Each structure stands twice: as structure tokens, then as C-alpha cells.
Amino acid sequence: MTNSTAVKTGDALISIRGVSMSYGARRVLDSVDLDVCRGEILVLLGGSGSGKTTLLKHLLGLAKPETGRITINGVDITCCSPSELGAVRRRIGVAFQGGALFNSMSVEDNVALPLRELTRLADSTIKLVVWMNLIAVGLADAGSLHPPELSGGMRKRAAVARAMALDPEILILDEPSAGLDPIVSAGLDELILFLNRSFGITILVITHELESAFHIADRVAMLYQGRLIAVDRKEQFAGNAHPRIRQFLDRQPDAVPRVAGDQFIAEFFRGIQT
């Protein structure tokens, strides 16, 4: 797949080249090429089972592709040493789909966890950083709550705050608006834009929510059956003529092969006789 918006390779913070992966006979990722440029918001669209989550796992080094390379900040994470991988991961903040907050810890402690474990900052400094991050995501007065006491939207925000704790260059959000009402979801979109505009963080959003995708994206990419069928600026993407993209954008269902009742029964009995 060629990029219509010419991306200089020097700009690419994440560069995925020819990544393929299959589980058994099923091809989940089929030679995916994708660049995420410094400072942009890239939205990766795709229906259920399109390979979004698998691609995310590969990006984070949680799974290794069968073929292809993934370079983040110049380091090829498919063949680097564990310590190099650790260094790359420290530059990435991830907010997983369900938040992945630790239920036994308060929100504050959740955000403070990476700081306490991975830095030598003093407790007072950590407190300050946690507080600033919670303010940035609008959870300043929810710090002492535990994750089960939070609403869906608050949990996502807390996850973003934790992902931001180590001041990452790249923020990856997995389905930030899944399961949220439109108002809360819009609030999250504003938060994503705010983080991108004011801190210059590169953001990769994985979603299937069209409205939010087109609101926040600089560029939109679409995965379908493990193949990247389009990567484009959002204005051009909206006019893309690929049948699958049209179907996705116009919310058309798949054609279901129908078997009429009597035909079904006839085939059933034929099946029994043979």
C-alpha cells in the first residue's frame, strides 16, 4: 500500500514494514506497512476481527511477527534485546481497552506505579507528577477512589493519566470510546486533542467509532482482514472509493447468504440420505 501523503522516513516515529502473522491457517496480519509520524494523531480503523488488537500487541513487543520489521524511534523491536525493548517501551504510554487499572490500588497509586517502580524520583515529586497528570485528564478529585468505583469514562481517563506518567513520546489508545455514551466519548476526544496540541505527543488511536475518528484524526488508516487497505489524510479518506471502506463509512451490513426454508430442509434430508 502506498501512502498518498508522502511521508519522509525521517519523520516516522513508528514504522511498520511488511508485518505478517497467522494463527494456524488464519492470516491475521498480511504484510502491513504503516508509518506513524512524529506529532500526528493517526487513527487506525477496523471492524471486529480485522487484526487491530493483534497489530497493537506486535507494536508493544508482546508478540513477534512471522515476517516483517517494526521500528520505533530507530530501534527494530522485532529483533532487539530485552533491555532495548524495555527502553523503547518506556517512551510509549498505553491505555488498554478496559483501562487495565490495578483494582487493589487507588487511582493515585495506579498513576504513581510506573514512577515508583521505574524512576528514582522522591515521593513528593511523584505526588506532584501524579497530581498534574490527574488534572490534565480531569480527574483531580478522584485520586483516592479505587477503579471499581469509577465510571467507564473515568476509568479510561485514569488509564490515560497512567500512560502519561512517564512523559511518553507516543501514546497508544485502544478503543478509547468503546462502551461510552456520546457526551463522555466527546470529552475523551477533546482530551486526546488537548494532549496532542499542548504536549506534542504522537498519538495512535485504535477504534471503530467513525465520528470520533474523523474528529480527532490527522490521518486515518483502515485494516480489513489483516490487510491495510488505506492510509490517508482524513479528508481524502472520506472520499475513498474502496468498496469495503464505503461499506464501513456508510454503515452497510454484509450481504448474508440466505437459504430459503424448504430449500434448507431439502438439503438437510439429502445430507441424511447420503
Next chain:
Amino acid sequence: MSFLEQVGRAAIVQVEDAGAVTIQFWSVLRKLPRILPIVGGRRRWRSTVEQMFAIGASALPMSATMSLCTGFILALQSGSELRRFGALEFVVDLVAIGFTRELGPLITALSVSGRSASAIAAEIGTMVVTEEIDSLRVMGLDPVEFTLAPKYLASLITVPCLTILSTLCGIFAGYLFLAFSMDMSLHNYFHAVAEAILLRDLFFALVKSMVFATVIVHVGCLEGLRVHGGPEAVGHSTTAAVVKSTFLIIVADLLATAIFYLLGWSSLG
């Protein structure tokens, strides 16, 4: 699929299982020093202490009650037979030796297995489903050190302690029976108990209980990590954890007892 293929595939699955078990065990053993007090991290030790409460302290009422009851049952059953030979005082030996060597470790292990193997599997399985394990890895924290190792250490410390306490309870139940049936005094009873059991019996019991502790926590963690898919998979893994750990405890008990028997350690005197 041909028969040969099926056998081969089943064998591969079994070998992979055995490999996973061993690899997990090794990786936990390697991390154990990092969670010890003083030499290891302060925060890890704190979560170990929390686990000790969850696995050990809260299992105490149940395993103590179970041991009291079993001790009394053992005394009743043996008493009704021994009375016919006028040898009621041998109930002391039976209860003391039976509990120290066998029933104390076993009953403790079974009660901890029912409570904690399922709890551990459920906790870790939920962490897998909600991507908490993934997020630990991405944050650069080792899930083995962060979640598994404290549970191993906590159970290795608490299960032997529980074993001692429930053995005491079982032996005390024997006293209750004898106090009622032949007015034996507490002093005489424990004097007879001290003569009946040997130091090596205690050692035997503690070794066994540590083996059981390892089985319980290892099966719980392994079943938890194996969870794939949605929350309903967590339910399956908790059931599997209890069933497998209970089964393996009995097998391990048989093996350990057989080894001690072959070494000639279990003969009296």
C-alpha cells in the same frame, strides 16, 4: 486424523504443558530473592505480607476447625476399637503420629487448596482478561516478580505455619476425647504425645507441607495465566485450579510418604 497423529498431537500438548510448568517455576525461583525483606524490594515484601494474610491468616479458622473435627473423629473411631482390648491410652499415639505425619499437612493443604488455589487462579485470570498483565509488561514491570513471586513466597511461609497450628488442634482434639472417656489430665496427655512423636516426624511434616504449598500456588498461577478469551474462561480456570491442586496434593503426598518409607525414616524408634 489417524490414530498415530492423535497420539502424537496429545504427546506434544503434554510435553508443552510440562515445559510451561517448569519454565514458570524457574522464572519464579529466579525472582524470589528480589521479594525477600531487607535484600529485596520493600514494596514487594509488603505485597508478600498482604498475600500472607490472604492465603494464610484467613485460612486459619477453617483449617483449625477441620483439624479439630478430624482429630476427634479419629479418636472416636480408634477409641471404640481399642477400648475392647483395654488399650484406650493408645489413642494418644494414634492421634499424635497420625496428625503429625499425615493428617495435619494434608488437611491444611486441602483447605488452603480449596480457598487459595481458586482465588489465585481467579485473580491472575482476571488480570489476563483485563490486560493488566500486558500492561505490566508494557510498563516494563515483570509480572512474575510483581504478581507471582509474592504469592509463592507467602504460601511457602504460611502453609507450614498453618500445618503446625492445625496439627496442634488435631492433637488437642484427641485430648478432649480422652479427658471425657478416661479423665486423662492435659499434662499426662501431652507427655504421652511428646513420647510418641519424633523430631523427624515434625521435619517430615514441614517438608511435606512446603511441597503442598508449592503445588497449590503453582497450579493456581498456571491456571490463571492460561486463561484466554472472556470472563467465563476465568470460571473454568478456577474450577480447574481446585481440582488439579487437590488431585496433585494427594499424589504428592503418596510420593513423599513412599520416599520417606523407602529411606526407612518412618519406622518407629
